[in-house]
Amino acid sequence: MTKNETELRIEGFAVRAPTTDDLAAVVNLSNTVALADTGAPETTPSERATEWTLPEFDLATDARLILTPDGRLAAYVELWDEAPHVRHQIRGRVHPDYRGRGLGNSLMAWAEARACQSLGKAPPEARVSLHTSAPHQNEAAQALFRSRGFEPARCFYRMLIEMVPGAPPPHAVAPNVVALRPFVLGVDDRATHRTLDAAFQDHWGY
Numbered sequence: 001m002t003k004n005e006t007e008l009r010i011e012g013f014a015v016r017a018p019t020t021d022d023l024a025a026v027v028n029l030s031n032t033v034a035l036a037d038t039g040a041p042e043t044t045p046s047e048r049a050t051e052w053t054l055p056e057f058d059l060a061t062d063a064r065l066i067l068t069p070d071g072r073l074a075a076y077v078e079l080w081d082e083a084p085h086v087r088h089q090i091r092g093r094v095h096p097d098y099r100g101r102g103l104g105n106s107l108m109a110w111a112e113a114r115a116c117q118s119l120g121k122a123p124p125e126a127r128v129s130l131h132t133s134a135p136h137q138n139e140a141a142q143a144l145f146r147s148r149g150f151e152p153a154r155c156f157y158r159m160l161i162e163m164v165p166g167a168p169p170p171h172a173v174a175p176n177v178v179a180l181r182p183f184v185l186g187v188d189d190r191a192t193h194r195t196l197d198a199a200f201q202d203h204w205g206y
Helices: 003-007 020-038 045-052 103-116 139-147 189-199
Strands: 014-016 063-067 073-081 087-094 129-131
Antiparallel strands (some): 063 073
């Protein structure tokens, strides 16, 4: 038994690694939490299924479920630990009906212990960091993060335009020095990749 499995023992709840059979329950939990916090769903089955099949993620070692005695999903956590293992990302969700019972703190403890298991994989001279996030409406999550030593480092804004049926937005007007045309697969691939790469040079984990 590994250290992080030992730490994630919660009286009155069962803990185990998820399987692909748990996909619908995890998506439902994620969207229930997002709707409670922000009023909008967070993910879809296809998005989560794609993430779960990525080579850098292993359900058996990188995620845990917290279940009620009758099998309902109360909480979920996953730790993203991609090479070169210098930036770890925690994503945890606690169902609104089970908040205030210490489940979030248990999820964070497990994820932090799981991240520590990869410290030896990082370059010796590297600065290793642990990241997580919460919407500004969820003050309890923010308080939990601070209690475990996390500090706010960056804010992300979600921008949107409310579309009105029958009233499309104005056509884009490009400056005279550029032209808009469809992407051509096999022709524009490398140039597009270089542009995206340059645009994200100041982003974490570049």
